[in-house]
Amino acid sequence: MTWIQALVLGAIQGATEFLPISSSGHLVLLPWMFGWEIDPAVLFPFTVVGTLGLAVAIYRA
Secondary structure (H helix, E strand, O other), rough: OOOHHHHHHHHHHHHHOOOOOHHHHHHHHHHHHHOOOHHHHHHHHHHHHHHHHHHHHHHHH
């Protein structure tokens, strides 16, 4: 996984976490759409980091 892919996945997770849609589903769907070869086990940290990052950004304000 490249840094660009990691940043895109983290941003997607953070942006969709508080919306009434499946944020974890986007982590699986996005690599498939772009043809990225990413192991699904690697996607779990993005769920945690993206959620915490957005929560901190929202509640800090």
